[in-house]
Amino acid sequence: MFESLSDRFESVLGKLKGKGKLSEADVDEALREIRLALLEADVNFTVVKNFCARVRDRAVGEEVSKALNPGQQMVKIVNDELTATLGGETIRITYNAKPPTVVLMAGLQGSGKTTNSAKLARWFKSQGRHPLLVGADLQRPAAVEQLRTLGRQIEVPVFSEDSDPVQVAKNALTEARKTGRDIVIVDTAGRLAIDAELMDEVRWISEAVDPDYTFLVIDAMTGQDAVNTAEAFHATLELDGVILTKLDGDARGGAALSVKEVVGRPIAFTSTGEKLRDFDLFHPDRLAGRILGMGDMLTLIEKAEEVYEKDQAEEAATRLLEGQFTLEDFLDQMQQLKKMGPLSGVLGMMPGIPKEVKNAQIDDREIARVEAIIRSMTPAERVDPDLIDQSRRVRIANGSGTEPARVGELVKQFKEMSKMMKRMGGAGTKRLTKSRRKAAKGKSKGPGGRTSGGGRVAPKGKAPLRLPDFEADLGGGRPGGGLRLPGLPGGPDGDPFGLG
């Protein structure tokens, strides 16, 4: 999503990084490019102006000139300001002591209210709640029907009736109390912020149900108008947050920055795909890192925690570094990786990945092809790929529907990788093994254990998990894909993960 914005930032700030001294002209030059990048990303004109002014104030002030490395300092300032603009902390949902907790969804036509009502319901359900969906969009043909279909898919009841939207919302509360649902999500009709009549209607709905949370649903592709819309809805409804949708497109998501800045309410949730599970809490602090090309390790780690079998992964990683990793292990790991969602998503969260790799279309069904090749090997071949000669190669190719050359390629790449990992593990292995033992010992004590289900609010009790020092990595996108492992701690001395 924010990749192209991050590319721009990376190149602008990369130029500054090496500088021992920053003149005012340097700062202005960088700011001009930042301004352009932000405007092209649809950040609101006024927001950009203010943002640049703030960065400039700090950058030409004492802060930078006194710093040891002014370039780095500039990166830090931009990062700080970006994080501040994006809205600091992740929203914490609290529940009404007297259920139900009511959530009102509002927005323009086509922003995705109905779909995201269902996604939100699914999210609440995963938090152990019992949501009720309310179809108060009586305007768009078949909107309620759409909600009912979605409700069936996630097994959440849907309430609606053929009266008027205010009445529907009111009756829904009675229904929720009667049936013991503790969350009520009211889907309303799409409306233009300037349509006074419809804005009155949504205000009446809001007054009738007195929502605990009012979310504005905004499309990530929205341009400069996002601000007008957000302001108008905020004036009518007092928003609590924004749900940003269609983030899986390639829009640069400038609306996200603008809205927070203008109405002072955070992005609460983001929707990142068409499937109902592609929806989660938004972590503004992490996004700034992504925009600056620093990756989003925290989210990656959380995702990994959700899907990986801890012991198994530990085992595999050790074998990997000790050079005993087999194709069988590889296959196992691939199964786990698949659960983390599309590869491009995973890749996007990793720091320091060169952009040629990031921007390439990674096709997830290639995983299936690799899988097919490995599955067509005998167990012996999987342990010792050296066994594979020409005739075996042909057999494997036939079995997997690929070509012998591809099989050869995979084996060769795999061997190179093993060698490299072994070399990398070489010096570090002892330490890693030690820390692994330590970790194993500490396991019974609890922290860092696996969590199940999505949507944890914030990583707690994860003291040893510091974000790596990405600044050192910034702009140093290592060229070429190949078998290099971008973003990974370089040599045995590098210990940015706090393993030591």
Place this chain on the structure above:
Amino acid sequence: MTVILIIVAAVVLLGVIVGFGFIAPRNRRGSIEPPSKRRAPVDDRVAPAEEVARAALVEAEVAADLETRVPADEVVAEPVEIEKVVAPEMVEEVAERPRFRDRLGKARAALSGAMGSIAGRSKIDAETWDELEEALILADVGVASTQELLDHLRARVKADGLSNGEELLGALKAEMADRLSGFDRELKMSSEPGPTVWLFVGVNGVGKTTTIGKLGVREVREGRTVLMAAGDTFRAAAAEQLGMWAERAGAELVRGSEGGDPSAVIFDGVDAANARNIDLVLADTAGRLHNKVNLMEELSKVRRVADKGAGTVTEVLLVIDATTGQNGLVQAKQFTDAVELTGVVLTKLDGSAKGGIVIAIHDQLGIPVKLVGLGEGADDLVPFDAAEFVEALFA
């Protein structure tokens, strides 16, 4: 600690997969081996070979995508019900077509025009240029197009000796209207025998189904017989939504099963239209983000298949929402690569958004805006008018 090891493993896998050269090239079609040579991999998502049954009609493309919304094996003969829709009951009066300005008056009045202050300036200084730039960017015209327009304008100011804000604004409007004009915006009917097909594409939530509904009402009113093909088999209740419009318009409706193959639905729609001597098929498609390779390929297939039967596709219209920002240009590029757009429908222009992105689309891709959506009523779809659009941009 463990998590780090996990990540290491993940990175390794990525390294291998990426290094393996398994990065699909942008145009994946070229890299795919002909279906005949392919064998079904172990993966059971891959379509069975029997699929060939329908291949004559619906190009059988083996789509083993993890991501494609339609498992390819569902392509095989699926029930397509053809609904007879009850006789048209024209409730609405045939009102006079609303014009841009009447419609936009309401919207624009609420916004204080930056342009008013520019027009009032007695001289052209740096501040005037800044304000002009701001206004254009705020209208989503985009930085590049704005710079280009302003550069032209600077030259004009020198050459023509423009001296005050009003003249400046007049020159800018004329320049923009000039750029936007000179295109044929007529929606074309086919001269071949058989039904004409207009295909509607776009990202999610821009108003494709609604646009088809309104256009159906208009075309029926003009005396054409219309059939709507509910090619959006993905979004829940999309076919129902189109069905309600068909009923309002007095058009026929062809729909498939939810999750079915959109190409098949549209092909059957054209077929049915041909059998019943219907003039025009309005084909809906599911909203899709233009960066989803598989979905865009599905769309190319829809486009090809729509032309295969008795009908002729004469219009492929990209529906774009006026609130869309700079991403609109990328959308137009990707969609035209996939299906060769013949025009743009700009919807939701009755809000506060100005839809300036269509200028870039027009300038850089040469795709004209043909229709504009100005509200929720059946009459609120009007032909594009460059002069009025520019006027509204600056209101």
